[in-house]
Amino acid sequence: MRVLRRALGTLLVLGAVSCTAAQTGDARAGDDPPAALTPFERLLPAPLSVRAGGPGYSFGPGTVIRTGPGAGPEVRRVGELLAGQLRGPDGPALPVVAGVRGDGIRLRVDGAEDGLGDEGYRLVSAPGGIDIVARTPAGLFRGGQTLRQLLPVSGPGTVPGGTVTDRPRFAYRGAMVDIARHFFTVEQVKRYVDQLVPYKVNTLHVHLTDDQGWRLAIDSWPRLAQYGGAGEVGGGPGGHWTKEEYRELVAYAGERYVDVVPEIDMPGHTNAALASYAELNCDGKAPPRYTGVKVGFSSLCVAKERTYAFVDEVLGELAELTPGRHLHIGGDEAHATPAADYAAFMDRAQQVVGRYGKTVMAWHQLAGARPAPGAVLQYWGHDRTSAADRAEVVAAAKAGHPLILSPADRVYLDMKYEAATGPGLSWAGYVPVARSYSWDPGAYLAGVPESAVLGVEAPLWTENVATRAEWELMAFPRVLGLAELGWSPAAALDWTAYSRRLAAQGPRMEAQGIGFHRSPDVPWTR
Template identity: 30%
Template sequence: MPRSVEYHSGNFTISPETKFYTNLSAESRQALTDYLEGTSLGSVPFAESATGNNGIELNLCDSSIVTGNEAYRIEIDKKGIRLSASTETGIFYGLQTLLQLLNNSDNKTLPALTINDSPRFPYRGLHLDVSRHFFDKEFVKKQLDAMAYFKMNRLHWHLTDGAGWRIEIKKYPRLTSFAAWRPFDKLNDWWVGGRTFCEQDDPRAVGGYYTQDDIREVVAYAAERHITIIPEIEMPGHSEEVLATYPELSCSGKPYVNADFCIGTEKTFEFLENVLLEVIDLFPSEYIHIGGDEASKSSWKTCPRCQKRMADEHLNSVDELQSYMIHRIEKFLNDHGRKIIGWDEIIEGGLSPTATVMSWRGEEGGIKAVKAGNQAIMTPGKYCYLDAFQDAPNTQPMAIGGYLTLEKVYSFEPVPDSLSTKEAELILGVQGNVWTEHIPTPEHYEYMIYPRILALAEIGWSPSEVKKWDNFHTRALQAVNI
């Protein structure tokens, strides 16, 4: 729902004679033409001068007229449509609103109106886990198309986890020739069958990975839709696949024993830094997600190398040992012009002032982060974990558990009442998370995400005062039936 909508008398109908005009550069105009080709507007003939009557104008304007990087204004009257924004991103989001109006209209007839709109939060995200079950690049592109339509602007790509490594790293080819493949079709079978990996050419091999060319293609596709992809490389826990392949990075030195990297050996940091250098080269995102969640830390308590590291660095607990690792990786990324995001466990043992916290174990981690002056993204499981059941479980496909209806998702308020105005400004936005332990197919994935992600899209974009459940429910049902 836009921030402000005013209806006027009359309407405008888009016809085959309707001409388009934009003052965007020739390169940007061509990119826009290519994008619109796949939408309900179809092939758009741009004129060389302003169109006047029976026209649609998409114009960059001064920031004093439309303020905000993602803001736009739409004016529709009987003469035509004028879309104005001070940035190309604003033009793009205004087009999404125009497309939504068209997709819910009869014969491309639109009501006369004025829309002034801008997002509530700068971060509006979807998380995709491709480790537990692999989804190819065309599936990812399809989700990017849907995200753009609903004005979402961050894809959090969970590329590594204990169940499989999904990104080509030139320096460590065994990550994709071995750690990306398992001799079991379903994750549950792998989980109870020894949790082993196999060679890519094994007849039983199930899995996959993205080549670096695939990554570049998807990143460029996302950028054309004004979406930033944030890659996640898990550390120090959820790393069984790496340690099965390179056991010297574990505390035991043996495959299939540990899930956490050994923090006491410099080989761990050499490996992670080499991986991150290639990740940085592939992803222009300001942020790199480094995980940080659910590390057991148990092997560190008895590992001589980890204990020595703790003594040398004057660390009093394994929580502080994890914090040492996170700070060290963060410094490496900062030195290369990037920042880190981590799950809320990165708070344990001390938090760097430049780290951003993704709060998943409730809202407490986000609250603690912003009260310390850090930025936070709210994604608590109670409202944002879309792998939960959304209806009576005996009527639904397999899910992780729990019960999360569309209405409950929509009821989420990302800014807790306990925050001051200044602290509230550190809440960057919201994200819907999809974990794929029990989601082996694209059809199952899309069943779980839609329409619940639409509730989070509206929470991220629309000001709270325009949110109304009954109105949203009607629009969401229309949207998923387009």
């Protein structure tokens, strides 16, 4: 059944999914204008539970943010960041003060709130103020993002009375950006972080290297960025990030409780590296730089010890720059590497990751080799993926390897919405907004229990995405559906209810200057 609407003062019940509409992806929002949603009903992702009722809190001039008791510097930092987000460029001052006595927005960490987990929170709104309680500062931050959605897009106003109790379904809720095929600056990626955090995305996967470009400076191998980074698809100038720019992104994301997962793809997708250093090629000859979009033709030389010095030094520098626990080593589409060589290479690459104290993450092709203990596999298969490939992934999951689900015909953001979409590709089929949302990660792969699913991620590949406008058109609004699939309880995953919540986000995306795709399946307000 659908999510039930209740009058103010009653519990918002999140009903079970309407499987018929959800699984086909053909459901439409309907022709009749929907009734106006209350602020709680507009929240995206849908929270675990809401009890709406009573008068709310009037937010405006004179409002303060209070932290405590005993709040440390991190809680104060959450308060300062929330103050900036709520204030905006022209809003009222929001002082952050110590202590939770008095009206205002009160932030409090309570380690006894075991039911909330590491990112959950409880938000209570009443005339005397708003209380946000969590076990961790990260939970306080997530609660603050919910508060932002309860306020009018224009800024000050009344936060409705009631209680939101919330926690995520999956620990990993990610988005991936490919800066290798077309180069994008740190500032553009930071903008994406800001667009994602209101929807509780907590991981940014950055695809740093590929055949067309190497995008991060490596001191021990300087030509990787200097030469290998000087190009992109179509022959543009490319570019690369300095180490300091990468650190800046990692810090910026980390302040917003978003972990950065860097990816150095290997042993395939490596032409930019092979062009930069002849010694990485088995014949000792460097190929020309590549500006096309074909895949599967390049490979590091598995037989050379120099290759493993390269892997060690590159991953060592990357590990030093990255505080998060994961390093992604790619491993997909290594068609130019014989299967036995692929397995041998990945054995050694995984050992390097472990030596630097990190956990391996790789595309699901690693399941066909020998995944290291605890290695995380990212599944990008789709409805036409062979039964044998799926079986390898299921077996790896049953052997204890957590899965991140990124089915290409659901959440690859570079897939066209329809034939008329300007940028993007269609090798996995067209992916309209309804199809992108209408699947259940916990039941997606037959034979894989929900407990084996670490989370979900929406990749945005850039073979045919070259500008910020194209990036945002392809990502929005589909990435918001991914955010809900990762956060909200399974019972809330209903397309009709979601399409209305999504429509309510239209004015917020417009206020951010996002040129999003106005799907005809969504009852946008105009």
